[in-house]
Amino acid sequence: MAPLFLSFTFLLFLLSTKSSSQSTNLDPNQLKALRSLSVPTGKDPCSPLHNSTICDSSTPFHHLISLKLINCSTDVTLSQSSLKTLSTLQDLQFINCPVSPVHFPSELSSSLQSFTCINSLKKLTSVWLIQLRNVVSLTVSHVPVSASGPSIILNSIKNLQSVTISHANLKGVVPTKWHMNLTYVDLSGNQLKGKIPSSLTELENLLHLNLSSNSLNGTIPNSFGNLLSLRNVSLASNALSGSIPKSISAISGLVHLDLGSNQLNGTVPKFISDMKGLKYLNLERNNFEGVLPFNASFIKKLVVFKVGENSNLCYNHSTLSSKLKLGIAACDKHGLPVSPPPPKEDFSDDTAEDDTPPPKHEHGPSRVVFGVAIGLSSIVFLIILLVLLSKCCK
Ligand SMILES: *[C@@H]1O[C@H](CO)[C@@H](O)[C@H](O)[C@H]1NC(C)=O
Ligand SMILES: *[C@@H]1O[C@H](CO)[C@@H](O)[C@H](O)[C@H]1NC(C)=O
Ligand SMILES: *[C@@H]1O[C@H](CO)[C@@H](O)[C@H](O)[C@H]1NC(C)=O
Ligand SMILES: *[C@@H]1O[C@H](CO)[C@@H](O)[C@H](O)[C@H]1NC(C)=O
Ligand SMILES: *[C@@H]1O[C@H](CO)[C@@H](O)[C@H](O)[C@H]1NC(C)=O
Ligand SMILES: *[C@@H]1O[C@H](CO)[C@@H](O)[C@H](O)[C@H]1NC(C)=O
Ligand SMILES: *[C@@H]1O[C@H](CO)[C@@H](O)[C@H](O)[C@H]1NC(C)=O
Ligand SMILES: *[C@@H]1O[C@H](CO)[C@@H](O)[C@H](O)[C@H]1NC(C)=O
Ligand SMILES: *[C@@H]1O[C@H](CO)[C@@H](O)[C@H](O)[C@H]1NC(C)=O
Numbered sequence: 001m002a003p004l005f006l007s008f009t010f011l012l013f014l015l016s017t018k019s020s021s022q023s024t025n026l027d028p029n030q031l032k033a034l035r036s037l038s039v040p041t042g043k044d045p046c047s048p049l050h051n052s053t054i055c056d057s058s059t060p061f062h063h064l065i066s067l068k069l070i071n072c073s074t075d076v077t078l079s080q081s082s083l084k085t086l087s088t089l090q091d092l093q094f095i096n097c098p099v100s101p102v103h104f105p106s107e108l109s110s111s112l113q114s115f116t117c118i119n120s121l122k123k124l125t126s127v128w129l130i131q132l133r134n135v136v137s138l139t140v141s142h143v144p145v146s147a148s149g150p151s152i153i154l155n156s157i158k159n160l161q162s163v164t165i166s167h168a169n170l171k172g173v174v175p176t177k178w179h180m181n182l183t184y185v186d187l188s189g190n191q192l193k194g195k196i197p198s199s200l201t202e203l204e205n206l207l208h209l210n211l212s213s214n215s216l217n218g219t220i221p222n223s224f225g226n227l228l229s230l231r232n233v234s235l236a237s238n239a240l241s242g243s244i245p246k247s248i249s250a251i252s253g254l255v256h257l258d259l260g261s262n263q264l265n266g267t268v269p270k271f272i273s274d275m276k277g278l279k280y281l282n283l284e285r286n287n288f289e290g291v292l293p294f295n296a297s298f299i300k301k302l303v304v305f306k307v308g309e310n311s312n313l314c315y316n317h318s319t320l321s322s323k324l325k326l327g328i329a330a331c332d333k334h335g336l337p338v339s340p341p342p343p344k345e346d347f348s349d350d351t352a353e354d355d356t357p358p359p360k361h362e363h364g365p366s367r368v369v370f371g372v373a374i375g376l377s378s379i380v381f382l383i384i385l386l387v388l389l390s391k392c393c394k
Contacts, residue, residue, distance in 0.1 A: 033082035094120035
């Protein structure tokens with residue numbers, strides 16, 4: 001009896017280990033941690049087909065180095081023990097994961113090189129973020145972050161090369177001290193105030209700068225052109241004033257320049273049209289004045305060009321066609337916008353010889369409705385009449 005029982009339990013044991021290890025060489029504790037986070041483990045988490053996890057190739061068990069939690073359910077909770085088990089992770093991403101943040105075990109926070117939190121973890125603080133002391137890449141977006149400003153975060157994480165803290169209700173000012181290794185900075189969609197510090201322009205490795213949709217004021221620093229590596233920049237939707245600094249002409253690789261929705265003034269500089277790589281140029285909604293210095297071949301080369309809503313800016317109609325629909329007035333012979341500003345082009349030609357107003361389409365539907373109403377009520381009236389008639393004549 002006993003041997004039979006033993007062999008039976010052994011068989012069960014074999015079966016159970018088979019079913020959990022046949023598919024993966026992942027460290028069993030990490031597999032358990034993944035399950036506690038509701039990550040589907042039906043497919044081998046270490047298979048290249050599993051697109052939310054990446055494993056290393058250590059033996060006998062592989063370890064997780066990257067984990068992406070997307071669209072997780074609200075009942076997932078982060079436990080210290082499962083997070084500690086996961087401290088081989090170098091990359092951790094939360095995307096649409098409304099779980100409550102917990103302080104990470106220090107094994108995990110010191111292991112992470114890349115951290116992403118988009119619309120996840122409810123809300124974060126600077127104290128929480130700076131525990132990620134070794135990250136090279138930090139992305140936090142659409143999550144409220146309470147902090148006295150971005151400086152405390154940027155100065156505490158020494159190895160940062162890429163930082164995004166956007167749409168995070170972040171208050172304070174743009175930092176004045178920066179790590180020289182930064183290549184990517186996105187602080188867009190916050191409540192940052194004050195000027196753009198000229199120390200920012202010392203970041204000679206910076207490829208991408210986005211400070212759009214804040215409350216920055218003052219002028220664009222004259223040294224802006226020291227950002228020689230810059231390719232994409234947006235300073236849009238702030239309250240910047242003054243003119244576009246001449247030094248920008250030195251940034252030879254600039255592809256994307258967005259200065260829209262500010263209070264910039266002066267003339268639009270002609271040197272912009274000599275920037276060979278430019279594909280996107282937005283100068284709309286500012287206070288630029290004078291004659292737009294661009295020719296049609298430059299404008300057509302751009303993928304996006306916006307210059308509308310600059311009421312003192314105009315274009316030379318002998319060099320640029322009104323068909324370009326620039327959203328600014330043509331210039332008179334003194335280089336001033338012809339008054340009144342942009343004519344409503346659609347009406348200028350085709351209604352000229354005929355004074356009778358064109359059939360008004362917007363009245364069509366209401367006429368139809370009126371007709372249907374009349375039709376319906378006459379039918380109802382007829383039915384009532386028939387019923388009455390049939391009653392009275394019985
Ligand atoms: C992962 O791959 C599956 C198909 O293998 C796909 O349906 C799913 O959208 C992918 N998820 C991500 C985040 O790419
Ligand atoms: C997550 O949810 C969004 C919106 O509901 C959906 O578009 C997306 O495909 C989902 N992604 C994954 C990997 O399930
Ligand atoms: C900057 O990056 C280089 C190489 O990528 C590295 O050697 C150096 O330590 C980094 N410096 C800082 C201050 O992080
Ligand atoms: C910029 O805004 C601050 C308040 O945030 C104000 O004190 C300062 O005068 C403004 N500077 C300029 C140049 O408008
Ligand atoms: C800057 O950020 C805004 C909002 O976050 C985004 O819409 C825009 O495309 C970004 N611009 C650049 C140049 O990255
Ligand atoms: C940089 O700008 C170009 C042109 O507008 C755009 O296609 C590209 O996606 C931008 N890159 C980033 C990282 O925003
Ligand atoms: C631009 O505006 C500033 C005030 O914001 C003013 O001092 C300056 O004279 C203006 N420049 C031009 C060229 O109109
Ligand atoms: C248009 O302007 C660009 C840049 O200033 C210049 O290189 C080019 O020769 C001009 N083209 C014509 C047809 O004038
Ligand atoms: C418009 O261009 C023509 C031809 O290049 C030039 O003669 C004229 O002075 C320009 N007008 C203005 C207002 O700049």
